Amino acid sequence: MKKWVHSESFTAWTFMAPGLILVAVFVFWPIIYGIPLSFTDYSVISETHYVGFDNFVTAFHDSNFLTSLWNSLLYVIIVPVIQILSILMAILVNGKIPGVKIFRTAYYIPVVTSMVAVALIWSWLLSNNGVVNFILLKLGLIHDQVAWLSTSSTALFVLMFITMWKGLGYYMMLYLAGLQGIPSDLYEAARVDGASRWHVIWSITIPLLRPHILFCSLISLMAAIRVFDEVYILTKGGPGTSTLTSSVYIFQKGLEQFNFGYASALGLIVSVLIGGLSVLVFRFNQKGGVNPY
Helix, strand or coil: CHHHHCCHHHHHHHHHHHHHHHHHHHHHHHHHHHHHHCCECCCCCCCCCECCCHHHHHHCCCHHHHHHHHHHHHHCCHHHHHHHHHHHHHHHHCCCCCCHHHHHHHHHHHHHCCHHHHHHHHHHHCCCCCHHHHHHHHHCCCCCCCCCCCCHHHHHHHHHHHHHHHHHHHHHHHHHHHHCCCCHHHHHHHHHCCCCHHHHHHHHHHHHCHHHHHHHHHHHHHHHHCCCHHHHHHCCCCCCCCCCCHHHHHHHHHHHCCCHHHHHHHHHHHHHHHHHHHHHHHHHHHHCCCCCC
C-alpha cells in the first residue's frame, strides 16, 4: 500500500479524481437515474406512478417528437461536410505560408466565442435589413429580402450553416494535430518519386488521418443530433416545428412543461439512436480497412 501511494499511478489518479467525480455526478448519474425515471410519470408537482412503457408508446405517436427526430437526423448532413472542410483547412494552415498563425487564430475564434454572441451576430446579419440580404440583393442572387430564420424552408439550413461555421475551427485544430504527427519523411519520399500534391493527400495524408477522422466524425455526429444552443436561442424550434430538434423538444417537455418522466423516455430513445449510429460509423470505418483500432 505504501509503495502504491508513492507510485506515479497514485499521483495520476489523485489529479484525475476531481474531474472523474464531476463527470460521475453530472454525466453518468443523470443517465443512470433517467432510465427508471422514463418508466414513470414524474412531474415534480404530482404523485409519481409507474407507467411501464406508456411514455415510449406515446413518443412514437407524438408527431412533434417524430418531427424533431427527423430534423435531428437531417442535421447529420453537416457531418461529412464539416469533416471534409476541416481537413482541407487543416492541410492549408499546416503549410509554410506567410501569416499562418493569424489564419489559425482567425479560424479558431468562432469556437471560443459564446453561442449567445454568435446567435446575436448571425441574427443581425440575417435580419431583413441585414448584411446577407444586402449582399445577395446587390449580386442579383435574390430579388426580395428573405427572412432566413423565419421561413420554414430556410431556417433549418441556416442553423446548419451556423453550426458548421462555429465548429470548423475546432475540428480543424484536431486534424492539424494529426497532420503534425505524420512523419515528414513520407512526404519527402513521395516528392522524390514525383507524386502530385493530390496523390500525396489521398495516399498518405488521408490514410494516416483515419483515427482522427473516426474520432471527429463520431463527436460531430453526436453533436449534430444533440444540437440545442443555436436552435433554442435563434428559433426555439420555429417557425412551426421546422427547426424543432430532439434536444429542444426534450427540453420543452422536461424543463418547461415539467413532464420529466416523458422527457426521460425521449432522451433514452435519442441515446439509443446515437448509439446505433455510432456503431454504424465504427463498422463503416472497419470495412474501409482501418487497422489502428
